[in-house]
Amino acid sequence: MSWDKLLAFQMDAGNCFLEAYIPIVEKHKE
Numbered sequence: 001m002s003w004d005k006l007l008a009f010q011m012d013a014g015n016c017f018l019e020a021y022i023p024i025v026e027k028h029k030e
Contacts, residue, residue, distance in 0.1 A: 001009075
């Protein structure tokens, strides 16, 4: 796998993680 593909994959995974993680954090703030 080329570096740009790997980097794009990591960015997508990071975005998915943030989308799942942020609502959990917001719930704990309340």
